[in-house]
Each structure stands twice: as C-alpha cells, then as structure tokens.
Amino acid sequence: MIIIGLAAAPVVSASPADDAMSQLNAIMADDAKRQASYEAGHERIRFCGYCHGEDGNSKREYIPNLAAQHPLYLFNQFEKFRDGTREDYVMSKLAKTLSLEERINIAVYYSQQTAKPRTGSDPTKADAGAKLFAVRCAGCHGDKAQGFRDMPRLAGQPAEYLGIALKRFKEMDPTKHSTPMIGVAGVLSEVQIEALTSYLTRQ
Structure with missing residues (x-):
C-alpha cells in the first residue's frame, strides 16, 4: 500500500523562479545574509553604475532609478530581460550574463539605497499631477508612490x-500584452502625462 501511495502521489518540484524567490526572501529576513548579499552586489554593480548610478540614482534622465525599489521587483525585471518579456539593447544582453546569485545580490544592493527626488519640474503641473496620481495610480503604487x-x-x-x-x-x-498599465496610460492626455511626471519626479 505504501508503494502504491507513493507512485500515485504527484511529484511537485519548485521552479527556478520559486527557488530564487525563496532565496531572496531568506536573505531579506536575515541581517547577516542581507549584508553579505549587499556587499557582493556592490562588487558586481560597477557596470550598472555607469547608467543607474552606484547609489541607484540614475545619471541620465531617460534611465530609471533603481534605488529603494523592492528587491523582488528588481529581480523580476532581470528575469523579464532574460526571457525576452522586456527588451532593451543593453539590459537584455547583461541579464543573460549574470548568474542567479548575481541577479539576487544586485537586487538586494540597489533595494537598500536611498532614492533622491529630482528638481526642476513645474510646481503647478506637479500639484495637478498629485491629484491625478491619487485617483489613477495610488491604488497599486502606494499613496506616496x-x-x-x-x-x-x-x-x-x-x-x-x-x-x-x-x-x-x-x-x-x-x-499582445496583458499589463493593466495599458488601460491606465491609454486614457491619459499629453497634459496629464506631463502633470504626473512633474509630480512623481519631485517625490
């Protein structure tokens, strides 16, 4: 009876993505592991820093900040560049050269950096953007973005x-795409987009 029971039972094995999430969660829950991962990530981000900044604050206005992003979000973006879900000339190639451990460590490192607000946006547009953000965006991205x-x-x-x-x-x-952002962005006018970006960049 034991043999039959074992044979009939489904074999459930964790996917590589599940394994990565488990590793990432374990690292973030342990101070010593998080510090070790942080230091390893710091060693590996030298190339990343040319565009995203060593502290995760972008050096170029068309490139995103990585500072203070959740490590799970950062890791998932690496995976999307690796599998072709997202495409970028530099990132798609880079993501494929990094080991799983390196991708995790870089995500941990940048998640621990402090994001710095930008300056120079129009305060009037920013006020309008704040109201628009509260209605359209805060439900997913948080009331403080x-x-x-x-x-x-x-x-x-x-x-x-x-x-x-x-x-x-x-x-x-x-x-061809399933992201809810298609519906959110699809109804925004050029003026509303300018208002939102003016607000968010100052936060």
Missing part, C-alpha cells in the same frame, strides 16, 4: 523616463 513588492517605486524617477514609459504603455497592443 513608494511601490510595493512587484509594483515599482515611481517616486523620484526622472520625468523623462516616466514620460517615455507611459507613452510606451499607451502604444502597446492589448491583444
């Missing part, structure tokens, strides 16, 4: 990058 787990932090992102991202979502074919 801090993000949560696999929802990205938008606070402090470069306005140019945010504008590019929103316009890209507007142009996506909903029959």
Whole structure:
C-alpha cells in the first residue's frame, strides 16, 4: 500500500523562479545574509553604475532609478530581460550574463539605497499631477508612490523616463500584452502625462 501511495502521489518540484524567490526572501529576513548579499552586489554593480548610478540614482534622465525599489521587483525585471518579456539593447544582453546569485545580490544592493527626488519640474503641473496620481495610480503604487513588492517605486524617477514609459504603455497592443498599465496610460492626455511626471519626479 505504501508503494502504491507513493507512485500515485504527484511529484511537485519548485521552479527556478520559486527557488530564487525563496532565496531572496531568506536573505531579506536575515541581517547577516542581507549584508553579505549587499556587499557582493556592490562588487558586481560597477557596470550598472555607469547608467543607474552606484547609489541607484540614475545619471541620465531617460534611465530609471533603481534605488529603494523592492528587491523582488528588481529581480523580476532581470528575469523579464532574460526571457525576452522586456527588451532593451543593453539590459537584455547583461541579464543573460549574470548568474542567479548575481541577479539576487544586485537586487538586494540597489533595494537598500536611498532614492533622491529630482528638481526642476513645474510646481503647478506637479500639484495637478498629485491629484491625478491619487485617483489613477495610488491604488497599486502606494499613496506616496513608494511601490510595493512587484509594483515599482515611481517616486523620484526622472520625468523623462516616466514620460517615455507611459507613452510606451499607451502604444502597446492589448491583444499582445496583458499589463493593466495599458488601460491606465491609454486614457491619459499629453497634459496629464506631463502633470504626473512633474509630480512623481519631485517625490
């Protein structure tokens, strides 16, 4: 009876993604492991720092900040670049050269950095953007745009990058992509996009 029971029982094995999530959760829950991962990530981000900054605050207005993003979100973006879900000339190649451990460590390192708000946006537009954000965006990204787990932090992102991202979502074919951002961005006018980016970049 024991043999039959074992043979009939389904074999459940964790996927590589599940294994990675388990490792990441274990690291973030343990101070010593998190510090070791942080230090290893710091050693590995030298190339990343040319664009995203050593402290995760972007050096270019069209490139996103990585500082203070949730490590799960950062890791998931690596996976999307690796499998082709997201495409970028640099990131798609880079993601495929990094080991699982390196991807985890980089995610941990940047998640522990402090995001810095940008300056120079129009205060009047920012006020309008704050109201729009509260209605359209806060439900997923948080009332302060801090993000949560696999929802990205938008606070402090470069306005140019945010504008590019929103316009890209507007142009996506909903029959080929399933992100809810298509519906959110699809109804935004150019003026509303400028207002949102002016607000978010100052946070």
